[in-house]
Amino acid sequence: MDSVYWQDYLSLKNALLHMFDNKISCDVIFDIGSDQIPCHSFVLIARSHVFEANLDSPLVKLSSDGVNSTKQIELHEVVDTDSVKEFLSLSEKCQSFITAASLDDPTNAVELYHQAFLLDITDVMEDSMKVINQSTKRCLESEAFLTLPPQCVRGLIADNHHQLDEDNIYRYVVQWCERRCEREDIENTDENYRKVLGDILYEIRFPNISYKFFKSSIERRNILTEREKKDLINMYRNENRCTYRGIFKSKPRNVSERLMRMTDYEDNVNHSIAFTSSEKVLLHGIVTYGLSHEKRKFKINVKLTDGNGKEITNDEFCGYTNDWTE
Incomplete structure (x- = not known):
């Protein structure tokens, strides 16, 4: 009942x-x-x-x-x-507008993320973040990012799937700090940057920043404490991120790589892609896209081995060129 x-x-x-x-x-x-x-x-x-x-x-x-x-x-x-x-009752009307808004322009995603945060529309926040993940550079260099409140910046920077290196993520966050200090009418100093950053600072994965960028843009400044910089310097000296014992997150973001092959279909032609990884990786899957105007059969063989050459899996599957397979 x-x-x-x-x-x-x-x-x-x-x-x-x-x-x-x-x-x-x-x-x-x-x-x-x-x-x-x-x-x-x-x-x-x-x-x-x-x-x-x-x-x-x-x-x-x-x-x-x-x-x-x-x-x-x-x-x-x-x-x-x-x-x-x-x-x-404006929030209800805003929710309807945001839900219907287009995310085709990546820079719109940042503003939609902000408005969805204010109105607590979780599904719109998630959809916006997916767009930001795929166009991180354009989104972080947008005017909308520079005007975000700290809570939104923290949620955005904390995401694990941004397609941008940590050097640039840090650079754009510092630009946000500059604008935030101007908005709050306080002096642009490293000490004030750290204050306005708050917990945002701990969402930047400093151990994944390149040594060259660290030396030129971070070590000489006072956004980090001397102890925090010393922990990072020791990690660089050991040339191994696994040795880092500081307070910052060290797990790399899940940056995906896209590889395009077989842009033109040819009958009875074999193509192969081979790659190795120097880091531990998680293989989510393989996605293939075929021709949209013509249906042709194809066969794919996937062979996976460990670091010693031992075969982990060897699978074969078939599909058609106007379908997609994962």
Whole structure:
């Protein structure tokens, strides 16, 4: 039997909208003269520093029905009830807009990630991140990235699948620091950069930064402490990232490599691709794409060996050129 209680089947966002629409547990009233609109102070405060300042002000009128106290905000300018309600339910309309927005332009993905973060739209954040992963350089050098709040920068930099080397990730984060200091009207110093970075600093994988870049752009600055720099220097001297014992993440990001072969189809022609890895890698799979206008049969053989040449797997499968196989 389905539950009759709305709390059991509504998501948190829809439950809050239900409470707003049905005036449940409202503790703030917008008084617009001809009408009164009840709403919830915790929602207003959570999404607006302006409401936080005003609702905590001693100038806000308090009314009581003998049991509950309610804060009252008078809107002196000429406004209508529908406009105020439209404003208070703006997040739902924003969600619809963001969900329908196009991610074809990679630089849009950063702004969509930001807006989805503000409205807690997890699926849009995930979709945006997939675009950012594939076009990391364009996204991090965009104006949208430079204006992100720290929480968004941390979530973005923490992702494990960016297709960009750590040298450049660090470089773009420093550019964000410069802009952040300007926005907060504080001096552009390494010490202030570290302050505005906060936990973002620990999402940069310093052990994966090249020694040349470290020497030229990091060691001579004071964004890292002397101890942090010393730990990295010892790692470079040992020429082995596995020896690093510092506080920064050392696991490389999952940078994928794409290899294009057989751009033109030829009958009865064999092609081969062979590669080795000097690092431990995770082979997710092999994806093949065929011709879209013609159906031809093909056969693929995949042979995998370990570092000693011992065969791990040897598989064969067939497909057609207007299909895709993974």
